[in-house]
Amino acid sequence: MSALSDDLPLDPTLAEDVKDARRVAYCYVEDAFIEARQDGLDSDSLAHAALFAAMRTLVETYGEEATAVFAEALPEKIRCGNFTTGTRH
Structure with a gap:
């Protein structure tokens, strides 16, 4: 891919x-x-470690540029609630 x-x-x-x-x-x-x-x-440490591991794996799989393009879309997805499961802040 x-x-x-x-x-x-x-x-x-x-x-x-x-x-x-x-x-x-x-x-x-x-x-x-x-x-x-x-x-x-703690949850914060787990989340940071998981994000680091995920990004490292994506870079290894798809390369730095494709992963960067993917990451560029994350702020809008976060703001739209794509990762929200409970009460929105």
């Missing part, structure tokens, strides 16, 4: 596979956060 995108492929069958894989992956990460918090690590 030459570019990193949040957009799912046009093939609906493949799109469901990608959505399912992302849901399963998110559950693994969420479980790791729960376990780490139970071990006494």
